[in-house]
Amino acid sequence: MQAAIVLLSGGLDSATTLAIARSEGYACHCLSIDYGQRHRAELNAARRIADAFGAVEHRVTAVDLAGFGGSALTDAEIDVPVDGLRPGIPVTYVPARNTIFLSLALAFAEVRGSRDIFFGANAVDYSGYPDCRPEYMRAFEALANVATKAAIEGHRLTLHTPIIALTKADIIRRGSDLGVEYALTVSCYQATDDGRACGRCDSCRLRRDGFKVAGVVDPTCYA
């Protein structure tokens, strides 16, 4: 089995991405990032999901993004919006977060001899983040292919983003077909530490609408 690195946040999208990577036969090395997010529920969920899908390993790497501030997800002084999606990039955007996460995944891939990174970015039912767009993914893959010793030695790295063009409902249908237990996942931007969702932030709204449109029972535990 080929080794793949799977970035696992603990949310619905990355859990589905892990299920897809497993269904394609990869031995999955999961990576979660402890970046100073508001709550611990995400990382706990990531651990449960990695276990449920028979990941080879699950590594949690710490990086202090809260020290930079500038986002509602890392700075307790900035409120998470709960009034619905608005035009523009919301305050839940974390500066350069995906670039940091992918660069850590790239390091992990090189150490494990993996040429495949799976990343659950989505550019359809999303919050308008710049680093979720297909052109961003292409630019990162181009960078990865000049950045490493493996690249110089001729091993091409592929950045897989299997759900980037799916609607939230399609992601949920796909994951349900693959046996993802969405009760294990936490999407809420301000979940309680034991994983209950606020039901009002952008991420909760997108998730709830997704279950509704998919015709799948929403197993989310709301606070």
Next chain:
Amino acid sequence: MQAAIVLLSGGLDSATTLAIARSEGYACHCLSIDYGQRHRAELNAARRIADAFGAVEHRVTAVDLAGFGGSALTDAEIDVPVDGLRPGIPVTYVPARNTIFLSLALAFAEVRGSRDIFFGANAVDYSGYPDCRPEYMRAFEALANVATKAAIEGHRLTLHTPIIALTKADIIRRGSDLGVEYALTVSCYQATDDGRACGRCDSCRLRRDGFKVAGVVDPTCYA
């Protein structure tokens, strides 16, 4: 004054790069990364250099690369080579290190509203690292310019690598002209915690030869 982010390792190259950024009139926000390197002398040196050059601030951000392993600079079980430079990429290469450092600099730039990152990479008298080459720098700049909210809003980010094409001797001459006190810098891969250099690793050899060729007295404190 325009704000610039300057990645500061504590070594000769990044100290010179900071001096160049200051000479070009930037207000410098220095960023050092505590990534689990073998010794603390580097970060202490970075602090002294930032002070000496009147940096606006000096932030040290922690990221756990030692957990990944795979390099003599982060894994105490892998010896630092002391027999001179050989063909190929040495074991002191840290997987994806510069990608991780630059992505953190990108986050810092976005939070500080800066459009300029200064990075002291060098592709002449160097150890053959893939992520020190000009094509790597171009790929990162391209990524940065699709990655952020600032990019979407039309603010172009420039990655400055002012010493990338200089020899070590030319870097030292340039820095000396700008008043860099090289006694403050630590280049050794396995310096003692109080900053004394081994004199035998690749980095020490490149540095010592640089001073010799430049005709500048080597102020390095050897162990």
